[in-house]
Amino acid sequence: MSPHDEPPALLTEGLTKTYGDLVALQPLDLSVAAGDRVALIGHNGSGKSTLLRMVAGLLEPTDGYAEVHGWPAGSLEARATVSYLSDEPVLYDDLSVREHVEYVSRLFGGDGFDSYAERVADALGLLPRIDDLPVRFSRGLRQKTALVLGLARPFSLLVVDEPFVGLDAPGRVALLDLLDEAHDEGAAVVVATHDPEFVERVDRCAALRDGELVYEGTATLAEALKLVT
Amino acid sequence: MSVTLPVPAQAVVELRRARRQQRVATIDWVDALYKAYLAALIGGFAVLGLSSAVGDGQVGATTLATVRADGPAWIGVAAAVVVAVGLRSGSRGGPLAVEGPDVRHVLMAPVDRGAALRGPALRQLRFAVFGGAVTGAVAGQFAQRRLPGATLAWLGTGALTGVVIATLGLGAALVASGFRLPRPVASLIGILLVGWAVGDGASDRLPASPSSALGHLALWPLRFSAVGLAAVAAAVVLVAAGLWWIAGLRLEDAERRTGLIGQIRFAATLQDLRTVLVLRRQLAADLPRPRPWVRGRRGPARVPSWRRGWRGVMRWPAGRLVRLVLLGAVAGAALRGAWTGTTPLVAAAGVAMWIAALDAVEPLGQEVDHPGRLETYPRDVGEILSRLLGPAVVVMLAVGAVAAGTAIALAPDRTWAVVAAITGLGLALAAAAGAAVSVVSGAPDPTGTGQVAVLTPEIAGTATVLRTAGPPMLAVLGTVPLLVARALDRNGDPALRGALIGLVIAGLTAATGFGWVRVRDDVRRWFREVSEQATGGAARSGTARRGGAASDEEDFDDDVDDEEPAR
Helix, strand or coil, rough: CCCCCCCEEEEEEEEEEECCCEEEEEEEEEEEEECEEEEEEECCCCCCCHHHHHHHCCCCCCCEEEEECCEECCCCCHHHHEEEEEHHHCCCCCCCCHHHHHHHHHHCCCCCCCCCHHHHHHCCCCHHHCCHHHHHHEEHHHHHHHHHHHCCCCCCCEEEEEECCCCHHHHHHHHHHHHHHHCCCCEEEECCCCCCHHHHHHHHEEEECCEEEEEEEECHHHHHHHHHH | CCCCCCCCHHHHHHHHHHHHHHHHHCHHHHHHHHHHHHHHHHHHHHHHHHHHCCCCCCCCCCHHHHHHHHHHHHHHHHHHHHHHHHHCCCCCCCCCCHHHHHHHHEEEEEEEEHHHHHHHHHHHHHHHHHHHHHHHHHHHHHHHCCCCCHHHHHHHHHHHHHHHHHHHHHHHHHHHHCCCHHHHHHHHHHHHHHHHHHHHHHHCCCCCCCCCCHHHHHHCCCCCHHHHHHHHHHHHHHHHHHHHHHHCEEEEEEEEHHHHHHHHHHEEEEHCCHHHHHHHHHHCCCCCCCCCCCCCCCCCCCCCHHHHHHHHCCCCHHHHHHHHHCCCCCHHHHHHHHHHCCCCHHHHHHHHHHHHHHHHHHHHHHHHHHHHHHHCCCCCCCHHHHHCCCHHHHHHHHHHHHHHHHHHHHCCCCHHHHHHHHHHHHHHHHHHHHHHHHHHCCCCCCCCCHHHHHCCHHHHHHHHHHHHHHHHHHHHHHHHHHHHHHHHHHHHCHHHHHHHHHHHHHHHHHHHHHHHHHHHHHHHHHHHHHHHCCCCCCCCCCCCCCCCCCCCCCCCCCCCCCCCCCC
């Protein structure tokens, strides 16, 4: 298969989500090629999280479809390739950070807490707390734990919802570097964020307003935000 | 690109086993066994005590013939209701309550979801089977007091019936969830099943309902019928089908349930009934209608709290209205059973009406949920709350009418009709009072400060028991008209006189409850002042009911780890 024939990392066609009368996402067509880096911009309630959750398979579309590397979102194959990081870390009460990483790594066919996981944890400043229970952590440390879990497993599409919220300045810098690294290794990266430093690095922005895609291109954060207001 | 697929289900099993072992290692077995011993001891005494209260003698030949003829159909109604509830629960993603992290990490990993979900489902099945067996055995113990047949046969059959009914409910839910049965379809099937079962019980013209097979099973000690085996087979088939198609569970439903059930468990540990009720409604998607059934008058209201209450009532969803009618009918049937001699059924009638009243006092609950807002009104809190009771009492009078109507329909008889009508009235008032007390009392102060702090452990323990059991007991006292009337009737005295005497007692009980709602805030304020004087101002106020759970976060680093957005 030539690169031109390869399906995009993410493809949505007519992807729609409604809750009764409420339209959370209007029919959306979006394509993200392998290795692309996209910032998803929009105010609260614009449909960013809904879109990302549907791509991850957590929500089911009311209409239309989403595909990950040609596989339906939520299918076994898609789950193996998408790494989804939500804005709210969801962690076990009875596992330490290390045990979390081992558990999740094994679930994705990995070997457990390997050197890469250790490096990610170190970059985020989490290594000294690696054997502690995240249930006792602050919001920021829990967010970092979730980031380690999301990054220290195989993926080719990284889908992240508001990753910079709750992080301290060194954590923010480390995360930017880790996202760059994922991109450099060929993964497509889609991040819902208003962080200007990340938006400056992306290939393009997709702006949502009231569940509708109102802009897709290379605008700056300020320009994109004007479009969604 | 390439992916590694799939991860063997065995890996999930091994990982879960490791977590379980880790959890088990932290259990204090002596403490756990002591708790189990206490629960068994208290439960055993409660069952024996209650069953001895049933001891009104064996039923007569006519009643026995009626039980043999109509019993299977009416017991089948219970089975149909359980299956209907299971179907509705399944259509909303039940019955499983998967851990939140399991949804995010296990179910979103490339593992077979069926294999990952069967473990939790089997654990839930084990629990349901145990609960069903115990409840069924207890019911069998009650039945053998009044019906002929060997004690062991009733205990065994009761346990088997309980297991089958629990399995039917769980299986129906699993199938509905796995097949992603749309909610309207699940509701329709449930209504048809229950309707058929009720029709079967009420009329001889309809063919036997499928759920009556469970009734045949339950009455095996009276007469063995192979039809009962069909209920066992149906339960096995439903559970097997549910486990087979379990992977069809919608993740969004699973995630919604896991969050709500976690909060419900937390609220339940705090004995916060109101929060449990509100969360359970969210779980059941039992939400107010966007448009009211009847749009009331606009413009200034003479009694704002009265209008506010009715506006809330007019937005109740259809499911809540149906639930109130069903609870009224259950209470009515229980009243009839109590009149014919099974005295403990007054507890069932009282509790059913109390549960209905918890819905009826919703306008009051809405205000109590926001104590801060309530205290900003330029009115006395007790006055506002007591005025909100008006619509609740009217609603409960309607539910009481349903109870009385059901009771009369089961045995049309002039004396009984008068007693049932008066009891329905007393029960409605007492249940409304009990529910209102429940709602305004809220949860015990989780911080261990406030009133409890100045009480001795013995008094604090008694206060907790009263807080929990008191409101339903108030509702049960609403059945006093029936008990007094029955006692007089058995002595050859006029039952009407007894019912009226009982109504006065029930009315006074209700008035006490309503009065407590009116003065509670004043009493608490007085108590707070007294305790602050006694402790030099150390005792803190306990007015905030639900200020949120105590945070688990204890690790706020000195470095700026938590940069929250500017407020």
